[in-house]
Amino acid sequence: MRPSLRLLASPAATATPRPRTKKPPPLSFDHFIQRQRVLGLWRTILRKLYKIPQDRRAEPVSYARGEFERNKHVKDISQIRYLISTGKAEFDGMQRYIDELASRR
Numbered sequence: 129m130r131p132s133l134r135l136l137a138s139p140a141a142t143a144t145p146r147p148r149t150k151k152p153p154p155l156s157f158d159h160f161i162q163r164q165r166v167l168g169l170w171r172t173i174l175r176k177l178y179k180i181p182q183d184r185r186a187e188p189v190s191y192a193r194g195e196f197e198r199n200k201h202v203k204d205i206s207q208i209r210y211l212i213s214t215g216k217a218e219f220d221g222m223q224r225y226i227d228e229l230a231s232r233r
Contacts, residue, residue: 162208169215170196176223179230188226 155163173192177185199211 158205159203159208162205162212165212166196166208169212169219173215173219176219176226176230180226181229181232184229188222 170192174189177188177192180188195215202208202211
């Protein structure tokens with residue numbers, strides 16, 4: 129028997145219980161709805177940004193990713209709603225710039 133299989137077949141390897149990871153509590157309905165809105169905004173932004181030529185795409189994508197990751201741990205519903213509306217407004221302001229870059233392909 130190969131040494132790697134022997135190690136797996138030994139009783140010590142099977143007797144060691146794995147530590148259980150604690151599941152996070154389920155989302156409330158409001159959190160679920162806001163999460164879906166955030167994901168929808170993220171997908172919309174990425175779809176639009178991927179129309180920009182690849183050589184000019186890195187900075188806007190990293191900016192968008194940074195903004196989403198920076199606010200990743202916000203739990204307050206009203207703060208999440210504010211961030212979504214602010215993100216949509218900022219994205220709407222950038223639409224013309226993105227369309228101009230996308231047309232230069």
